[in-house]
Structure formats: structure tokens, C-alpha cells
Amino acid sequence: MASNSTVLPLYNRNSNGFPPFQKRKTLKSIERYMVYLIFFIFMTLCYSAFFLLPDLRGKVNSNVQLGFVDGPENFFRPQIGGGRPGIGIGHIENDEYNEDFHLRDDRRKIDLQIRQDQALMKARNSIQKEQLNDGNDIVNDGGNIKGGEGEDHAEIKKEIQEDKAKFLKERDELQNEKKEAQRDSARQRAEMESHDYILQSDGEPSSAQATERRNKIREMMMHAWTGYEKYAWGANELKPIAHTGHSASIFGKSAMGATIVDGMDTLYIMGLHDQYEKARNWIAHEFNFNPTSDISVFEVNIRYIGGLISMYALTKDEMFKNKAAEIAEKLMPAFNTPTGIPFGLINARTGTGRNWGWASGGCSILSEFGSLHLEFSYLSDITGDSKYLDKVQKVRSILKSTEKIDGLYPNYLHPKTGKWGQKHVSLGALGDSYYEYLLKSFILTGGSDTQALEMYREAIEAMERKMKQTSNSGLVFFGDFRGAKVEKKMDHLSCFSGGMFALGSKYINNPEHYLELGAQITETCHKSYENSATKLGPEAFRFEGHGEAVAMRQNEKYYILRPETIESYFVMWRLTKDQKYRDWGWQAVEAIEKNCRVDAGFSGVKDVYASRVVHDDVQQSFFLAETLKYLYLLYSDEDFISLDEWVFNTEAHPLPIRKNLR
């Protein structure tokens, strides 16, 4: 007890009848230490609370963040995951969501995204639900909901359908936008790829002689063009002596500016800008391809479509492409035959096709239906519409599968039966450009049309076996095959084949042989010029009796400004750099100047052997498109319209080679 009274002071005297404990006035030292200790602990706690609580609170919040597993949306949306307004998860300055103002914009963006995602999810769920319901208790009868669980169900069903329709609409719009974007980028790619096709120079040659000759050719083009412009503007061709317009039957009866469309790329290549601009404006604003009578599908294709797509390739002017597509549209009904082999003639108004009356029992002609491939293929490339290519592929597959005569292609094929007509095979009239187009289709596609190259190789091997002959003096030529007999005659038209064999040597086995064959044919054709009084080549020449490379019948003696021999000079020059080809070209220029030039242009002559020439008074559109163009290129720098970058259609309109072969 004594020890207790010494510890505690006693202040109360009575408590429930008991005398109070006696109070002490002082504390024992142990008691004093206890008080100090309690006070110290209390102060320490206060201090800790004051300085450490914010950090503790921050740590708690960090742990909350790390603990979220639902994605960032719960962090930015306080109401989600148990948060509530006013309970902050931020640091210092909070808005009504108690979030950091730096994050507010991001939150709103994500919020919007979430709502869109949720709407999409809802629509998708609706479709799934509907698919599950299909065939169960709800029957959709032309938009009326029947049966099932009554009106509530019908209401839900309606909502689902609306959601679905909305979702499908949005999905379609999105897909369309995507497709459009893909088309745009494909167009841009094509555009970019083709930019380097646009002429980078004017092709000025390094030699002074070539420059002088080239300038002369340009002057000849100006002369031919000016006469046409002055006397026949808008007509198909010019009569340079009568000073009027002219139209051959191939163009029908309508005046459709064949010379403008055919000659325009030559103006452009020669840098005759004012003339070119006038031609371009006429095509853009006045040219209407609405022939009133039957027109030749082949001629319209090689001159009009070929001329326009070539201009598109050279300038990237969409107008040319659109005009070409419009014209091609008018030729399409010609393909409506049981086989897909087109008719030779088409009435563009009625869409009725037919064949030339003289062509072997209603047959179509090989050089005509077989020379559409380059233009139709390139047109599909640039329009993105495969229908043109489909048509010519069909023609190709028939030609591939139909049995040949020992590898030879007859000139006539019936568009209804798919059977060959007369057994007449030619590298000249009626056959010529079919072989040219097999080789050039391979070249145009940058080497991907290997079927065409294979067919070309087989065809020329067969023709070499059956039709190639050598004259007494050693001139090599190809005569027409007519069943049992091979003629000892060659057409001027066949003279293009010198260039073709030489060009083909770059792509098939035995290149030396084909380059040599090209040189031999070119030489034979040159001989046919050399052998005449005018130094112009006749329409056809024979190797009979003592005569070699000379026309022997009156109706073979004319020269109508044709390009084929000059075309071969050009290709041979580019491939061999043998000066003789430039010189032979110059001989032809001098002969044309002397015998064909008249006051308003150039005319064909009726007899190349007559010393006093008689003119036919027609300036053919191919004289501007081909003859003068090939002459100009013969004297231009070799990189100008390079044969590694361009391939010429059969009317000398250059088309760009797809890049993979280059």
C-alpha cells in the first residue's frame, strides 16, 4: 500500500461514504518520465501525419492505377470502376471529374472513340442475335414481324434491324472509301511510273548531217500539215492537187479528221507546238466520232485509238484517253459474233457488224482482227477497265487453239464457224500486222505476255520453212503461200518485216539469225526502190524471169507514200548503227521530194517506173503518222523514243513498254 500512496496524488475526501485518497502535490520521477514519453510519442505521430500523409495517399492512388485491368478508359472515366465525382485521382488541379487538366483532351477523344466502338459492338451484337433468331420463333415476312413473343419482341426486332441497317450502311461507306483510296493510289502510282515516259529531250542528233536531214523532214511535215490545214481541215485526208478533202472507204462517208488524229503525235515529237496545240483543241472541242456509214474496225483502231492513246502516253492529257475509250465503245458491237472474232466493218449508229464482201465467203481478215491487241490491251491498262483486253484475249485464244496448216495461219477466219477460209497465207496484205502484234504484245507487256512470244516464234519458224525464198542474185524474200504454190512476189506491205525480224532478235533464241534475216529483207526492199526510175518502191515486186525486185503488172507499180521500207531502215539503224540505213532513208526522202511533192502537200504516184510521174492526188494520213515520223526518228538521237522504252503500233504510234522488261 505504502508504495501506491507514493505514486498517485489523492484529491477527493469522500467517495460513496469512504474517505478520499490523500492527494500528493508532486510526481515521482518515474511518473514524470512516463508523461514525457507519452508526450513525445504524441508529437511524433502528429509530425508524421503532417509530412507523410500526402505521399501515402499518392501511393494508394498509384496502386489503384496499376491495379486497373480494364484498359485505359477506366483510368480516364472516374464513374467507371467505382469512382465518383469529387473523389480525386489526380494530383493538384482537378475539374468536375477531379482529373488532371492535362489529360482532359485525351480523355474526351478516347471517350468519343469508346462510344463509337460501343455503338459498333451493339450493332454487331444485334446482327448476331438476329442470326440466332432466324429460323427460330420469329418470321420476317417482307418487313412485317409475325409470331414469336408478341409486340415487345417485334419492337426489339425492329430496333435490331435498324441497328443492322445502320451498321451495314456505315460499313459499306467505309469500304467504298477504302476502294476509292486504293484506286487513287493505283492511279497515282501509274501516273508516277509513266512520268519518265514523257519526252525528256527533243532528240537532237550529235552529227551535223543527221541534224540537217532531220530539219528537212520537219520541213516536209510542215508542208504536208499546212496544206491539209489550209484546204481540208476536219476532212479525213487531203487531195493536195485539187485542194480539197478526201475520204477513203475505210473511214466511211463522214469527215472525222483522220489526218489530225493520225498525224498529231508526229507534230508533238517534232516539237511543232503551235500545230500540235491547234490539233489538240480540235480534238477536244470539235471532234465527234459519229460516222454515218460502216467503218473499218481495224483502221479506226490503229489510226484513231492508236493515235489518241499514244498522245495520252506522251502527254498524260486525260482528254485523249477519254476520247479513245469513247471510240472503242463504238467498236465493241463488232465482237458480238458466235466466236468472238470481230467483224471487219461496223455501223457505229446501229451496232451492226459485217465483213467485206470480197473476203472469202464472209470471213474476217487475220491482219485486221489480229491487230487490235496492242491498243485494246493498253486501253485496259490506262482506263482500269479489263473489257477491252478481254475481247482481244478471246481472239487470241481462238487463234491459239485453232489448228494451223503446218504452223501457218491462213488470212481468213469465219467469225460464225471459227473455221479458216481460203488457204492463203501472207506476210504482206491480209496477214502482216498480225505477226507484228504477237511480237509487240510481248514487248508492250514488259515480257509478261509470253504466250504471244511463243506464238510469234512458231509462226515465223513456219513461214521461214514454207515461204522464204532466195532469188538468183541472192535476194531473200517471203512470197505468199497459196496451198500447193508459193508466189515469187513480195508486197511493199511485207517490207515492215525487216524491222520486225530484227526487233524480235532481242527476245528469242538465235538472235544473230533474226538480225541477219531483218537485214536481208530490208536490203531486198531497198532494191525494189533502187530498181525504179523514180527511186520509189512499187506496191508489189516479183522475182520472175530476168527481173528481180521489180513490179511486172501495171496494177503493182504505184507508190502511195507507204512507210514500210523506211520503217525497217529506222529499226535496222537503231539496232546496228550501220550508216547505210540512214543513207537509204535519205535516198527515199530525195525521191519523195522529187516525185511526190506538190504545192499543197505530198501525193502518191501511179507508176514508179515512169519518168514523167502521174500523181494520184491523195495525201494519205499514214504519210504523216508513219513515213515522216520514222524518217525523223532515223535522224534523231537514239535515246529519243528509245526502242527499249517504246513500242510502235502498226501505224507508228508509240506506246510505253511496261517497266519490267527494261
Ligand code: DMJ
Ligand atoms: C498503215 O495504215 C499500217 O501500217 C497498216 O498496218 C498497213 N499499212 C498502212 C500503210 O501502208
